[in-house]
Amino acid sequence: MPAGARHSHRILIADDEEGVRAALTEMLKAEGFACTTVAEGREALRSLRTGRYDVVLADVRLPDMSGLDLLTLIREKYPFLPVIVITGFASIESTIGALRRGAVDYLPKPFSRDAVIAAVQQALAAGTARGAGGGGTPEIIYRSVGMAAVVDLVRRVSRTDSTVLVTGESGTGKELVARAIHRMSRRAGQPFVSVNSGALPEGLLESELFGHVRGAFTGAVSTSLGRFRVADGGSLFLDEVGNMSPAMQVKLLRVLQEQEFSPVGTSESIKVDVRLIAATNSNLEAAVKAGGFREDLFYRMNVIEISIPPLRERKDDIILLAEHFLSALAGKRHMEKWVLQPDAQAALMAYAWPGNVRELENAMERATVLCEGSSIDASALPGRVTGAGERPTLPDGTIGGAFDLPVLMDEIEKFYILIALRKTAGNRSAAAEFLGMKRTTLLARMQSLGLGREKPR
Ligand SMILES: Nc1ncnc2c1ncn2[C@@H]1O[C@H](COP(=O)(O)OP(=O)(O)OP(=O)(O)O)[C@@H](O)[C@H]1O
Ligand SMILES: [Mg+2]
Known part of the structure; x- marks a missing residue:
């Protein structure tokens, strides 16, 4: 896997020119992204209904609708999904129109590999930040x-x-x-x-x-x-x-x-x-x-x-932010709210948060996947937050002590297996396919990670 690869990220490309679709796919695949291509706006909407995507790249001119109308429709239905608009030769009006309607970025044709990768990575990094709330500003x-x-x-x-x-x-x-x-x-x-x-x-x-x-x-x-x-x-x-x-x-x-x-x-x-x-x-x-x-x-x-x-110097914000992210996630997944248990709250308050609010946001997302039901206790938090991993944070934000890589790898594997099981409503064959592994391998891994009896929800 090439450096910087994030193979769990899926990109939807909507462009009527076959050459553009092929070029974008090639650039993005080389970075480990999974790409789906469509030639029309309606096809793009259909793909969004049936699949999960992290970023959309859409041409401003599509055969069946304008890219700006597609953008508006996507923004209404999937307010968290970042859209990058591909614009033609120096067309200032459509570029400005796209940014006004909430595109996170634009990509003027012809584009370089560097520009494409930078735009997609930026869009991913700021995905939720730009997507939430009215007008794209949370x-x-x-x-x-x-x-x-x-x-x-x-x-x-x-x-x-x-x-x-x-x-x-x-x-x-x-x-x-x-x-x-x-x-x-x-x-x-x-x-x-x-x-x-x-x-x-x-x-x-x-x-x-x-x-x-x-x-x-x-x-x-x-x-x-x-x-x-x-x-x-x-x-x-x-x-x-x-x-x-x-x-x-x-x-x-x-x-x-x-x-x-x-x-x-x-x-x-x-x-x-x-x-x-x-x-x-x-x-x-x-x-x-x-x-x-x-x-x-x-x-x-x-x-x-x-x-x-930094977050550690404004501890009053920690629980408020944690609960804010939990209710945003609940809204996004059409779920009831999650509840932070006292031991989890204590761990959040005691931790130094070198990655600040973004780290807290990620920890909350992870917790909603790992917790039992709607109750989040300290066991659903990352080991470094609860101190379980023995990886103390130094004042400069780096992580001190030794890394136990095998333990970390197990943690990561467990995390994704649970996501796959949840996505497939506990169907292990489907989860194995989702994870790109054989069913027997998945069962063996679940056994050794202590997930054998896990009842996926
Ligand atoms: N006070 C806050 N209220 C709600 N959300 C917040 C708050 N502060 C940060 N966030 C969220 O935390 C994430 C990180 O914020 P942002 O991208 O603005 O940080 P940054 O300082 O630009 O980070 P970096 O230095 O890594 O670029 C975003 O998802 C943002 O929406
Ligand atoms: Mg930033």
Whole structure:
């Protein structure tokens, strides 16, 4: 399995051009994704009714309906499912239309492998975040004084056009805050465009941001608008700015100082009205001192800093968030609510949460799969949360002590076998097929993992 593979993730591709379907399938399969392709909108809806998908890639122009209408239908029926829209040559109207209707991203044709993989991985990472709630922006849930101060600042900066730098450890909610600023601002009806500066190679990042003209470099077979132009009138979310190269830092500084830039391959200056929201989980001030980040750019970006405290410093939020994720999951699966037992609550409160809110969200999803009935006790929580795994978390967020790989592998295997059994209503032959193993192998594995008598629900 290639690096970064997530073979449990399924992608639905809707495009009427066979060549595009084949190219996308090949790129995504090489990364371990499972792909299903359809040529029409109605076919796409049929596939969504019968199968489970994690991301949809849909062309803006389909033979039987426009991709924008398909997008609207998907957003209504499957609000959690991220949709990436494939757009034609520099078609600004359809791109903006798609972002307004809740597409998580767009992919201009022709696309590179890197751009496709980055877009899909981003969509997966932010799947629930972007999908929940009206207009694709979920609520910020909090009770702590620390987050109350953050939300107060969000409210105040959303009334301005100032550049904002959102800082915080991984998984603290930086993107959520950026989206909230946009949603509350006068730009709410305009696009919120997101770019991950860390996910793209330098050359590609420049043309992603500023666009390029046809022939600007090998492979630039058509003009590309760039995300700054697509975000015109709206907000641009520049994630992981700490990873930007010195050359890109200079170019970004120019945009911030003069509100203008030049697409790759031209000297033409383009003016845009874009509100920049940058985010980083590294210490930019330290990077400035060490010479890795331009001081002038830092001050331009850091007009207002919103610093999100790590979850362990706002323990008041832990149970509230846990219950919020449980009720969101219940809604998603049309179930009654799950109840957190006192021992589980105590474990959640005692843990240091190096992965912050995202880690808590994942732990809750896992618990709903592993628990008995609707009651979640400490045994349904990951070993590192309850301390059972003897893998203490160090203050820097890394995991100390030795890893017991065989134990971890068993834990993972058990987790997926239980998912398969639940999906197939306990039918072991179907579960074996789902897991890609023989029925006899599955039974043997269940026996040795102590799942022999497990009554799957
Ligand atoms: N206060 C909150 N209320 C509700 N959900 C939250 C809150 N904070 C974070 N989340 C959820 O936690 C997940 C992680 O949040 P987000 O992606 O915004 O974090 P991040 O800081 O951008 O992470 P990273 O540094 O890894 O990019 C998302 O699903 C988000 O919706
Ligand atoms: Mg983020």
